[in-house]
Amino acid sequence: MTDEQGKDPHKGLDVIGTHVPPPSEVNDTIVMGASILAGICAIVFAVGLTLGGPMIVYGSALAVGLLALAVAVRRYFAAAYPDIEGVEPREIPDAEPTRQEDAEPVAEVEPVHRRTVVQRMLIGAAALFGLSLATPVASLGPAPGDTLRRTEWEEGRRLVTPDGEPLRPDDVAVGGISTVWPEDAVEVESSAVILVRLSTGAPRPPTNLDWVVDDDLVAYSKVCTHAGCPVGLFRERDDALFCPCHQSTFDAARGAVPTFGPTARALPQLPMGVDDDGFLVALGDFTEQVGPTFG
Amino acid sequence: MTPLFRFVFDTLDARLRLRGPAREVLNKVFPKHWSFLLGEVALFSFVILVLTGIFLAMFYRPSDDPIVYTGSAELFRGRTLPGAYASIVELSHDVTGGLLFRRIHRGAAYLFVASALAHLLRILLTGAFRRPREVNTHIGTTLLILVIALAYTGQNLVFDLLAGSSLRIGYATLGSVPLIGESLIMAVFGGAYPGQVVPRFFALHVLILPAMLAGLLTLHLVLVARQRHTQFPVKGVDAQRYVVGAPLWPSQFAASTTLALVVGGVLAAFAVLVPWSDFDLHGPLVVGHASNAGHAEWWLFYVQGAITLFPAFDWFFPGFAVTHMFVFGTVLPLGLFGLLYAYPFIERRLADYDADIDNHLCSRPLDVPVRAGLVFAMTTFVTVLTVATTNDVLARGLRVPVEAVMWTFRVGVVALPLLVGWAAYARARAQVRRRQAAKPATVEPSTKVPA
Numbered sequence: 066m067t068d069e070q071g072k073d074p075h076k077g078l079d080v081i082g083t084h085v086p087p088p089s090e091v092n093d094t095i096v097m098g099a100s101i102l103a104g105i106c107a108i109v110f111a112v113g114l115t116l117g118g119p120m121i122v123y124g125s126a127l128a129v130g131l132l133a134l135a136v137a138v139r140r141y142f143a144a145a146y147p148d149i150e151g152v153e154p155r156e157i158p159d160a161e162p163t164r165q166e167d168a169e170p171v172a173e174v175e176p177v178h179r180r181t182v183v184q185r186m187l188i189g190a191a192a193l194f195g196l197s198l199a200t201p202v203a204s205l206g207p208a209p210g211d212t213l214r215r216t217e218w219e220e221g222r223r224l225v226t227p228d229g230e231p232l233r234p235d236d237v238a239v240g241g242i243s244t245v246w247p248e249d250a251v252e253v254e255s256s257a258v259i260l261v262r263l264s265t266g267a268p269r270p271p272t273n274l275d276w277v278v279d280d281d282l283v284a285y286s287k288v289c290t291h292a293g294c295p296v297g298l299f300r301e302r303d304d305a306l307f308c309p310c311h312q313s314t315f316d317a318a319r320g321a322v323p324t325f326g327p328t329a330r331a332l333p334q335l336p337m338g339v340d341d342d343g344f345l346v347a348l349g350d351f352t353e354q355v356g357p358t359f360g
Numbered sequence: 361m362t363p364l365f366r367f368v369f370d371t372l373d374a375r376l377r378l379r380g381p382a383r384e385v386l387n388k389v390f391p392k393h394w395s396f397l398l399g400e401v402a403l404f405s406f407v408i409l410v411l412t413g414i415f416l417a418m419f420y421r422p423s424d425d426p427i428v429y430t431g432s433a434e435l436f437r438g439r440t441l442p443g444a445y446a447s448i449v450e451l452s453h454d455v456t457g458g459l460l461f462r463r464i465h466r467g468a469a470y471l472f473v474a475s476a477l478a479h480l481l482r483i484l485l486t487g488a489f490r491r492p493r494e495v496n497t498h499i500g501t502t503l504l505i506l507v508i509a510l511a512y513t514g515q516n517l518v519f520d521l522l523a524g525s526s527l528r529i530g531y532a533t534l535g536s537v538p539l540i541g542e543s544l545i546m547a548v549f550g551g552a553y554p555g556q557v558v559p560r561f562f563a564l565h566v567l568i569l570p571a572m573l574a575g576l577l578t579l580h581l582v583l584v585a586r587q588r589h590t591q592f593p594v595k596g597v598d599a600q601r602y603v604v605g606a607p608l609w610p611s612q613f614a615a616s617t618t619l620a621l622v623v624g625g626v627l628a629a630f631a632v633l634v635p636w637s638d639f640d641l642h643g644p645l646v647v648g649h650a651s652n653a654g655h656a657e658w659w660l661f662y663v664q665g666a667i668t669l670f671p672a673f674d675w676f677f678p679g680f681a682v683t684h685m686f687v688f689g690t691v692l693p694l695g696l697f698g699l700l701y702a703y704p705f706i707e708r709r710l711a712d713y714d715a716d717i718d719n720h721l722c723s724r725p726l727d728v729p730v731r732a733g734l735v736f737a738m739t740t741f742v743t744v745l746t747v748a749t750t751n752d753v754l755a756r757g758l759r760v761p762v763e764a765v766m767w768t769f770r771v772g773v774v775a776l777p778l779l780v781g782w783a784a785y786a787r788a789r790a791q792v793r794r795r796q797a798a799k800p801a802t803v804e805p806s807t808k809v810p811a
Contacts, residue, residue, distance in 0.1 A: 081597075081604070117456040124460045124632035131625030135618045142614030149611060152602040153389040155588045155720055174610060201415055204456045 082150040088178045092144040096183050099137035100190035106130025107197035114200045141187050145176040214354050217250035224345040231344040234279050240264035240301040255355055257287035258335050261317045264301045271320035276336045284335040285321045288356040291328035390612040391591035391605035398479040404623045405472035412465040421447035422562035444519040444558050445644040463631035469511050473659045476507050484735050486722035488590045494704045496583040501700045506573045513565040515657050524645035536686035592722045600720050663693050665745035669769050729788035737781025744773045
């Protein structure tokens with residue numbers, strides 16, 4: 066018994082039995098085989114989940130992979146490390162035990178048979194599996210494609226008020242602005258447009274004059290090119306559009322180029338015309354990206 | 361140790377003084393017995409539930425507002441569904457991996473409850489609840505209540521026809537509490553059925569209950585580590601004073617890692633093969649409709665059995681009422697948990713061993729007659745109530761009137777626990793007597809204090 070050997074019962078663990086496993090080629094082969102299987106399953110799981118393959122494929126890969134990894138871990142430790150039986154005193158020490166720093170700690174038991182290849186394959190398989198478990202992130206949203214860069218505007222689409230009423234050029238007074246939407250797509254934020262009747266006369270370049278109605282009615286995306294806030298304020302004196310969030314200022318008479326503040330890009334101009342019934346329509350989608358620049 | 365690991369460890373050790381604690385942790389001795397792994401299975405189930413639950417929560421819509429489903433599931437396309445249910449249809453049919461993770465989540469929930477119950481039985485039958493572990497036993501019982509609360513809130517978040525009935529019964533049970541029943545309904549449901557139950561249960565299921573469970577679980581494990589593990593007697597070692605077993609590194613680490621991987625692998629395999637948690641059969645919750653295929657989840661069968669079997673009564677008093685639903689739907693299930701909390705003290709009073717010393721040795725299920733009798737009787741009681749839930753299915757299968765099945769169970773729920781409890785008690789008594797005759801000096805191995 067430990068006590069009878071005169072050891073300090075608080076010193077830590079005492080080993081009462083050690084069984085050293087014999088080296089085994091067969092076991093190494095099992096560990097390597099199971100590791101390879103687990104690695105393959107990890108790849109199948111990751112690829113299947115990313116591509117949206119059938120559940121039976123990636124689900125089975127997850128199940129088989131985890132079980133193969135279990136076999137690999139079990140067999141690796143059974144063969145590589147000594148089987149230790151130890152005893153530890155039950156008493157909870159009242160004070161911090163005084164441990165001898167030079168005592169041989171079981172914690173630093175090294176493998177008795179170290180085969181680097183086997184160990185690396187196991188660690189590699191486990192790492193691959195861990196990585197593959199991150200792929201469900203791909204399911205959180207569909208591939209974006211161009212959905213976030215497109216708006217609802219297209220050729221012939223009428224400009225309507227928030228109530229869905231189509232607009233004639235006369236509906237906007239001089240020095241006035243109004244927020245308009247594509248017909249049937251009211252309140253799709255990326256499609257918000259601000260309609261401006263300039264008070265300082267005809268627009269100048271870089272405004273696209275083909276898209277100006279009545280020589281002084283222009284339409285710009287309402288979504289600020291800096292951080293995406295609606296550009297809702299208008300200063301009639303110098304036809305300045307003003308974003309309330311970070312004070313970006315755009316010159317509506319000159320293609321809405323930024324004149325002050327943190328944004329670098331002009332507000333995209335909506336290709337606009339008048340249809341046969343006299344209503345304002347879009348001539349197509351914006352030709353530049355609406356809203357903040359995506360990376 | 362690899363050079364990289366050693367570098368990281370040495371860097372941290374120089375600042376945090378990790379060497380001593382790390383050695384203590386890695387040297388920690390774990391006694392070996394299969395039944396000690398039941399709690400670990402519960403732990404791994406919880407980890408898997410948290411991981412899959414995070415994924416599910418990204419898609420769940422915690423509202424019963426009606427919306428029109430427009431996804432790829434033909435059965436539901438174009439139909440107006442409660443938002444919560446619609447989001448689960450969408451998750452299952454239109455999100456890659458959604459159905460797999462839902463099924464794993466459901467399977468892990470089943471395993472969580474089952475392994476927690478098995479772990480509880482292990483603690484009871486081996487006497488591991490005795491001094492000095494009463495506190496941890498009570499923490500364990502509280503954990504079981506949290507597990508069942510999580511399972512109940514989770515099953516109802518699906519908001520299908522089954523959840524509809526399950527919620528109604530929860531509603532009726534809450535309302536049955538004398539004097540404060542209706543206030544309890546308002547507190548939980550926020551209004552008349554179904555009320556605000558979806559956002560309420562969502563908050564409970566993903567935030568409040570898991571946080572409580574994680575905190576208590578940590579405390580549970582810290583106490584196990586601090587008080588050391590119980591173990592069965594070991595030849596040649598005074599196991600009352602020393603723990604015997606494999607150290608955490610490498611043996612127990614290998615065993616636990618393997619077990620965790622096996623639990624994950626088996627759950628994934630079941631998820632591929634078994635279509636549990638698929639809801640197409642039941643359809644969405646519709647106010648005013650119940651399904652004949654409806655039943656509680658199995659961990660609540662015993663409550664359903666109790667409120668089905670026991671006789672009807674509503675007693676009216678001035679200002680309040682005491683009902684069948686209150687006594688058998690509320691008092692009885694809570695009473696069973698009360699019994700679990702009280703059990704360490706009950707046995708202390710009844711058993712004929714020295715309960716005032718620290719008992720670290722596990723005993724066999726039949727070593728203490730009083731315990732054997734009570735635990736077997738209570739387990740039988742809960743089992744009969746659980747099986748009684750299937751009375752309508754049994755009646756249909758056996759082609760006998762459901763009334764006959766009910767009366768069989770009514771007799772059984774009284775007679776069987778007494779019979780099984782008495783049989784276990786008698787057998788245990790005989791075994792103890794035999795041992796005493798063979799070795800007059802030994803009373804019961806776990807009660808002996810070494811000189």
